[in-house]
Amino acid sequence: MLLACDVGNTNIVFALMEGIEVRSRWRIATDPRRTADEYAVWLLQLFALEGLAFDSVDQVIVSTVVPRARHNLTVLGEKYFGQAPIFAGEGPAGWGMEIDVEEPASLGADRAVNAVAAHAEHPGDLIVIDFGTATTFDVVDFNGAYKGGIIAPGINLSLDALVQAAAKLPRIAIEAPSETRSVIGRNTETQMHIGVYWGYVAMIEGLVARLKAEIGRPAKVLATGGLALLFDEQTDIFDAVDVDLTLKGLAILAEKASKPGR
Template identity: 55%
Template sequence: MLLTIDAGNTNTVFALIDGEDIVEQWRISTGDQRTVDEYMVWISHLMALHDRKPEAVTGAIIASVVPQMLWPLTQLCKKYFHCDPLIVGAPEVKLGVDVDVKNPQEVGADRLVNAVAADALYGGPVAVVDFGTATTFDIVGKNGAYLGGVICPGINLSLHALHQAAAKLPRIAVAPPTSDRVTGKSTLEAMQAGIFWGYVGMIEGITARLKKEHGADMKVLATGGLAPVFAGHTDAIDAVAGDLTLQGLRLIYERNQ
């Protein structure tokens, strides 16, 4: 089985993939203070709960946007799973797609992995909207090349900033509206409407401009934890691809064998 690790700014996702099937998936908050042994205690307990054995892992691949996470995660793979992991972004690791931007090393590993999966599974032109710590829009062209994208503040960052900067505004959770009414009748409703419909407007506005640049036939995929919430309230999103990053890691691993 293949062990995939996607280390984001907020959460790190570990998954076991057998062939093309994601058989297990676990999430932990990203923290650079954990030791290699602490990671193994955590993941070995989860594997045991699902009757999975560490020796079943035959390969590993890591994508990280947090540089200080690479060393402990690499050592985890070497010490406990007895394999040298592929690192997305390392010069020797082939993506299988061209990266047509000014400085390819600046592009987050997760964004490149999403582009690989979107091209292979859906075909270009395609835009990937990833609802993570930042909300990103990434473009794959007709020829499969990664063409760049758009980076916006993530919805939880916006909520935090609103709460921190305005003394009388409470901390709220992201929640889908109970109706299509935009006007809030209370402070809480007004904040929820502003955040939710504001992000819907951003998605629709940016994807419309991207389609004008790259062709009206461009597909729009959504991924990330909040993707299903927003996809149900706008026609700008064509499909939700929740496992896009994990499938991209699988594809990159296979291309480097």
């Protein structure tokens, strides 16, 4: 099996993959100081709960936007799984697509991985929205070339900034306002829910409309990330929601890297 490691700014997702299907997944807070031994102790218990041993892993792939996490994940793969990790976008796991932007090296690995998976599963022009620490909008053309996109503050970041800057505002859960679709809040907490949730929906719909107008051709909108399902409940802007898109992209790159004569 493949052990896929998706290292984000907030969390690391470890997943056991069979093909592009996720067999098991686990999430841990990102901490670049965490050692390979700490990861191993944690994973050992989780593998045991699934009735698996470390030797069931025959390949490890890592996508990271946190450079300081790279070394310890490399040691984890080599020391505990007997596999030198391959890194998304490097060597045999190169993107295999054109990165048509001004600074290709600055593109986050997670966004490129999403583009790989999206193009593999969906024909035509695509807009990929990933709800993570930041909310990113990525444009992939019908040939599979990455054309650029948008970076906006993630909804958690926006809410944290609001609460920290305004002493009297309470911390609220991120959820859709439950009672009605009214956008006239009758108390402080409801007004915050409306502002955070419907404000974010309006941003998504507005930016997608502008992206589609600039692309000039029909474009399918894909959503991924932990909060994608939350917004899918209240907008019809998404053509598909795939919370496993990044992991599928890692599996695609790992399979390409394992083929002889690549």
